Amino acid sequence: MSARKRIEMREAELSTLITKELGSETNRRFLNRMPGFRAEQALPQNLRSLLDRLDDAENGPRTYRH
Numbered sequence: 001m002s003a004r005k006r007i008e009m010r011e012a013e014l015s016t017l018i019t020k021e022l023g024s025e026t027n028r029r030f031l032n033r034m035p036g037f038r039a040e041q042a043l044p045q046n047l048r049s050l051l052d053r054l055d056d057a058e059n060g061p062r063t064y065r066h
Contacts, residue, residue: 023058
């Protein structure tokens with residue numbers, strides 16, 4: 001196997017690992033406790049609606065792209 005192919009395989013594995021870690025329940029709890037990652041309560045309804053749709057999309061079936 002060529003060196004280039006091995007590097008590409010490692011990149012794909014790393015991408016998968018990072019995606020899994022970012023989406024882990026532990027990471028989500030951690031980020032939800034940080035003020036910078038919380039939505040302001042005074043957001044306009046249209047932005048709140050968009051955030052709700054994003055949450056729904058994130059909680060749906062997972063697909064990983066490389």
